[in-house]
Amino acid sequence: MRRLGAPLPDVVRLDVNMPAMNGFEVLGAMKADPQLALIPVVMLTTSNSQDNIRQAYTLHASWYLLKSVNFAQFLEQGESFVEFWTSRRLVHWPEQCA
Template structure:
């Protein structure tokens, strides 16, 4: 049996987190979701030496304290976390937000649907895609050695 897809959701909005938790209950046989309501707490938890890294991070950008862009920038600067795919999941349709997310190496930018059924479809597509494309052993020591040798930009 294949292990569950590990998803970390980072969003300061409690109602949004609750809604996503309800959506992911539909995929309980496929995913293990960890939620964080604070960008710094999420980053610190992933950085911990014995942390199981998520296969993908869903990241809101509009958060107090360490906002989503700061979390994304910090992740991409960290040798252990830089190759974890980050999907920006936000209500912002602002073009500058989209451009900034991709400039900081987000894997995708997804505007949250306001309707439960549409959000369910979005997350179904996300789960199907990342289940097929994730790394099955993450992080492996040899992968981390390779990552430290690869420059982030050219």
């Protein structure tokens, strides 16, 4: 996303538990970068830890969504997520915010 001229996503989904950098580290780096700070970030994870939820919102996550452990329901969550964000995206994002 930081590459010059790279298209910016409408939204980013992050898991709390990822290799190399965890979701909170990625979220913090994004929100500290003026080019990426306005991109909505959704934490999609199996962790319902109050500390994790608090940390996500402290770092300015837009949404904290618990992943279903049932695979069919998880697929439905993914489809609902895409439908929700697609229907609410700004037509000229990110140009109108620049």
